[in-house]
Amino acid sequence: MVESEPKLLNSITFLESGFCVHPGFVALRGGGLATRKFPAMVAVLEHPRHGIILFDTGYSEKFISETESFPYRLYRWITPVTIDPATTARHKLTQLGISPADVRTIIISHFHGDHIGGLWDFPQAQFVYVPHAFEDVRHRKGFSALLAGYLPGLLPTDFLSRSRVLEPASKRPLPPEFSPFQVGYDVFGDETLWAVELPGHAVGQIGLFARDSSGKAVFLVADACWASEAFLELRLPHPVTKILFADSATYRNTVRQIREFHELHPETAIIPCHCMKAVEAFRQVGTSLSQKNYSYNEPQ
Numbered sequence: 046m047v048e049s050e051p052k053l054l055n056s057i058t059f060l061e062s063g064f065c066v067h068p069g070f071v072a073l074r075g076g077g078l079a080t081r082k083f084p085a086m087v088a089v090l091e092h093p094r095h096g097i098i099l100f101d102t103g104y105s106e107k108f109i110s111e112t113e114s115f116p117y118r119l120y121r122w123i124t125p126v127t128i129d130p131a132t133t134a135r136h137k138l139t140q141l142g143i144s145p146a147d148v149r150t151i152i153i154s155h156f157h158g159d160h161i162g163g164l165w166d167f168p169q170a171q172f173v174y175v176p177h178a179f180e181d182v183r184h185r186k187g188f189s190a191l192l193a194g195y196l197p198g199l200l201p202t203d204f205l206s207r208s209r210v211l212e213p214a215s216k217r218p219l220p221p222e223f224s225p226f227q228v229g230y231d232v233f234g235d236e237t238l239w240a241v242e243l244p245g246h247a248v249g250q251i252g253l254f255a256r257d258s259s260g261k262a263v264f265l266v267a268d269a270c271w272a273s274e275a276f277l278e279l280r281l282p283h284p285v286t287k288i289l290f291a292d293s294a295t296y297r298n299t300v301r302q303i304r305e306f307h308e309l310h311p312e313t314a315i316i317p318c319h320c321m322k323a324v325e326a327f328r329q330v331g332t333s334l335s336q337k338n339y340s341y342n343e344p345q
């Protein structure tokens with residue numbers, strides 16, 4: 046049997062859209078009391094036909110306005126956030142020559158505020174996610190929303206009409222290069238982007254597999270772990286974080302699966318959303334978007 050060539054993106058770029066701080070031990074057992082910075086990374090995926098795709102959006106000014114009053118103010122107290130207009134994904138994309146309207150797709154890993162914080166900034170984007178991730182939060186308000194890390198006002202008013210959900214029935218068997226993950230969503234039906242479910246941290250959280258133009262593979266794992274050490278050394282977050290997790294036992298299982306994936310496919314860059322170390326390692330070897338090579342053509 047002849048294996049088909051992996052389908053490639055033009056480029057994969059990471060932008061930091063704000064950050065929050067926590068003592069190190071919160072994210073990793075034995076991480077110490079010293080404050081550690083957790084950047085909210087946005088992956089910018091340049092697809093040959095579908096143009097600019099974002100995987101999550103980080104924070105934005107909207108996150109600040111939505112957390113001005115109680116009870117949502119508590120969100121900012123628990124996770125002190127630094128964001129200003131010059132540090133948003135929207136602003137940084139503009140500096141790369143990409144206007145907000147050029148972003149046609151935003152894939153949402155899960156509905157925590159630091160992942161959907163910038164949805165309002167991209168008025169032409171279609172939102173892609175699994176339906177159970179949204180169902181878990183859509184009717185939550187006040188403290189119930191807060192406990193799910195969700196801020197209802199971060200969803201644009203036309204969120205539903207701009208949504209394209211990944212129906213569980215559309216899951217397909219994955220090629221062996223993704224083992225131990227068995228099934229996933231072929232996001233555009235062209236095998237360039239494969240989403241897999243990484244539950245536990247949040248209901249219906251998804252991760253994403255992609256390759257850049259050089260063939261370098263990435264596995265974006267969102268918040269399935271907060272730092273690479275979590276899967277490399279099987280160091281889990283402090284028990285205090287359990288209150289924010291959908292299901293701790295499932296979370297541990299997901300981290301073990303990522304660890305197994307790493308052992309089987311050490312050449313793939315596994316990138317947690319908040320891990321600067323993983324992003325910097327990828328920047329040394331990956332193909333990043335530059336103003337020179339960006340071009341968008343309406344898909345036929």
Ligand SMILES: [Zn+2]
Nearest residue numbers: 157246247268
């Ligand atoms: Zn999260």
